[in-house]
Amino acid sequence: MRTQIVAGNWKMNKTQDETEDLLSELSAKLPDSHADVIVAPTFVNLGSAKNALQSSTIKVAAQNMHFAENGAYTGEISADMLLNLGIDIVILGHSERRSLFGEDDSLLAKKVNTAIEKGMTTIFCFGEELDERKSGNHFSVVESQLKNALFDLDEKAWNQIVLAYEPVWAIGTGETASPEQAQEMHAFIRKTIAEAYNTSIANGVSILYGGSVKPGNAAEIFSKPDVDGGLIGGASLKADDFVAIIKAI
Numbered sequence: 001m002r003t004q005i006v007a008g009n010w011k012m013n014k015t016q017d018e019t020e021d022l023l024s025e026l027s028a029k030l031p032d033s034h035a036d037v038i039v040a041p042t043f044v045n046l047g048s049a050k051n052a053l054q055s056s057t058i059k060v061a062a063q064n065m066h067f068a069e070n071g072a073y074t075g076e077i078s079a080d081m082l083l084n085l086g087i088d089i090v091i092l093g094h095s096e097r098r099s100l101f102g103e104d105d106s107l108l109a110k111k112v113n114t115a116i117e118k119g120m121t122t123i124f125c126f127g128e129e130l131d132e133r134k135s136g137n138h139f140s141v142v143e144s145q146l147k148n149a150l151f152d153l154d155e156k157a158w159n160q161i162v163l164a165y166e167p168v169w170a171i172g173t174g175e176t177a178s179p180e181q182a183q184e185m186h187a188f189i190r191k192t193i194a195e196a197y198n199t200s201i202a203n204g205v206s207i208l209y210g211g212s213v214k215p216g217n218a219a220e221i222f223s224k225p226d227v228d229g230g231l232i233g234g235a236s237l238k239a240d241d242f243v244a245i246i247k248a249i
């Protein structure tokens, strides 16, 4: 049985006070779940989030990090800084990092390598843009995103990888990939990994779906055999919505 995961990517939302309020409400309402529950507040709130969740099963992730050990990289955050806070999960390759901050596959490969070397779990995001789906190139786009950033990894590194397929056209738009579209792509991703590595790695890696997951559509998406959970944006900012999504898995 693969690890099921519901992760909330809070993006650039919530002050420290709001973070503590949301986490306290979330902790109070958290249902028993077979899934791992993760939240990713913004960098400045990671320390207080970690403290607030000391006695909780909710895990805390960072939304990004730099690949370098340390140095003259103004405004950046290193793996060691995260690890020192007790944060050993990092989201890399989110489409907003790619499109708004120019992160490309080769940069992401470096970031992933650092995360793996540091013993961190990487939630690696990827997915096609609308025009790429409309032109029928979505499978080849996804294949090359995976190949360029991940397929030089050793087999054992895959224990530290979680994949998050996020079709860009479904992120924050209210438009969701249908459960069938999600399943079709997730099955393709597993096949691609099986070809590059082997079926044991392909069948062991958790693949999350992200893009306008909400309480009303989560159960149907999560019911698909190759969908192992979700990376939730907007709906993770309200405790009741996020709890409803956790209950749906």
Ligand SMILES: O=C[C@H](O)COP(=O)(O)O
Residues within 6 Å of the ligand: 009, 094, 166, 170, 171, 172, 173, 174, 210, 211, 212, 213, 231, 232, 233, 234, 235
């Ligand atoms: O990281 C989360 C994704 O970007 C999905 O965001 P969304 O649920 O607001 O569409």
